[in-house]
Amino acid sequence: MSYIVIGATGHLGTLTIDSLLDRGIAATDIVAAGRNADRLTALAERGVRTQRIDLDDPATLEGLFSPDDTVLLISGNEVGRRVAQHGNAIDAARSVGVKRIIYTSAPKADATALVLAPEHKATEELIAASGLPATILRNGWYTENYLQAAEQARQTGTLVTSVGDGKVASASRGDFAEAAAVALIDDTTTGNTYELSGDESWNQQELAAAISATIGRDVTVQNVTSEEHQRLLVAAGLDEGTAGFVVALDGNTRDGLLGVTNGELSTLIGRPTTPLIDGLRAAV
């Protein structure tokens, strides 16, 4: 029986393996599956088993799974290609009949206007159609997503945003990774869908204050319209599509789609989530 982590070479995957080891899982019971060979080598040095996979190439998934395995499928980072990629992993897991599959999804993936949600919704549907026992972790926003904003504020003293009064209930990646480890280990999570988010939600003024305390410089919020935000991002060098994506996400945040606090993450990991300022300090 093994714990298979797909996406082990990424930030969340590596932290999940840390968490599994911290919780006493033997390194030899963990399989780190990922694409980046150097990061797989670093993981192998910690004693876990590794397999190089490419989710675009089903042949690389052969031999990865056994019927006793519990599988964590961490959503990929190639937006627009993920449904097919996740589908390849789900098909391979279904053909072997693994014990359970866990997927890192997005808040209210089946019923939200969140611009990121459609690929997650489609993946959840593939998992349901596979008939495999499953646990869905609908991960909220990582505090680490604000690293770039902190770096810009360090240079300019300004936090440019079109979020308005929208709130965000972020938690650190380490919190979400711990939830993934718990879901892997604890079979009583089977069949559940968790809406995971930080215990506290915060607005842009509070984000600016936390960044200011972290970088040691006053930070002012510059709240702009979506149109102005788009213009500023393109002027700063982003292409229209990427700028549009950022602006759409800010619009989703303004609408409160990332601001839900329900305590499910802290309940699952058995401790409060990491406060915004602590998450920022650790990341910066």
Ligand SMILES: NC(=O)c1ccc[n+]([C@@H]2O[C@H](COP(=O)([O-])OP(=O)(O)OC[C@H]3O[C@@H](n4cnc5c(N)ncnc54)[C@H](OP(=O)(O)O)[C@@H]3O)[C@@H](O)[C@H]2O)c1
């Ligand atoms: N909740 C949030 O705030 C938030 C923010 C950003 C992203 N996300 C989502 O959460 C996921 C995990 O976050 P993260 O920070 O750990 O992201 P990350 O560091 O970018 O890791 C992404 C992982 O996906 C793997 N991957 C992508 N395409 C693959 C392919 N074709 N075949 C095999 N592996 C593939 C990468 O493998 P290699 O590195 O080995 O290529 C890597 O292990 C992201 O991928 C994204 O879906 C959530």
